[in-house]
Amino acid sequence: MATADVTSLIERLEAFEDRVGVRLKSLGAELDPMLDGLVHLNVRGELHPQSGTELPQDVELVIAAYDTSSKIVGTTSRRFEAEGFFGFEIFDETIPIHVNNLKRVRIFPKQAD
Numbered sequence: 001m002a003t004a005d006v007t008s009l010i011e012r013l014e015a016f017e018d019r020v021g022v023r024l025k026s027l028g029a030e031l032d033p034m035l036d037g038l039v040h041l042n043v044r045g046e047l048h049p050q051s052g053t054e055l056p057q058d059v060e061l062v063i064a065a066y067d068t069s070s071k072i073v074g075t076t077s078r079r080f081e082a083e084g085f086f087g088f089e090i091f092d093e094t095i096p097i098h099v100n101n102l103k104r105v106r107i108f109p110k111q112a113d
Helices: 014-020
Strands: 011-012 022-033 039-049 061-069 073-082 087-095 102-109
Touching: 011 061, 014 022, 014 102, 022 087, 022 102, 039 061, 061 087, 073 087
Parallel strands: 011 102
Antiparallel strands: 022 039, 039 087, 061 073, 061 102
16 A cells, blocks of 8 residues: 555644744645554644744644544654754654544644643
8 A cells, every 4th residue: 555645634723823832834644554554644844933933932742643533543742942943843753553544633732841
């Protein structure tokens, strides 16, 4: 089975982006079948400050995959530190999942602990 583009399944939560002061851009997602029966969901994009070139705070980006029953079938997160951040950062995350019936991929930022 070939890699399948599932970018159309991405849901951004723009209210969360506004609250944290960031913007997600250039988002893409694909399913990549593995030999062991797993499917890898690969999600890529850019994290930008809403204004300026620096993050207002540390940010955690959460990615969750849902099946057609709206069950969460996989998650991952990535932390972006305000210190040393300049302009934008690229992320490329992989979530191993056991289903091909993916319904949506939700991506949202939150203030890091």
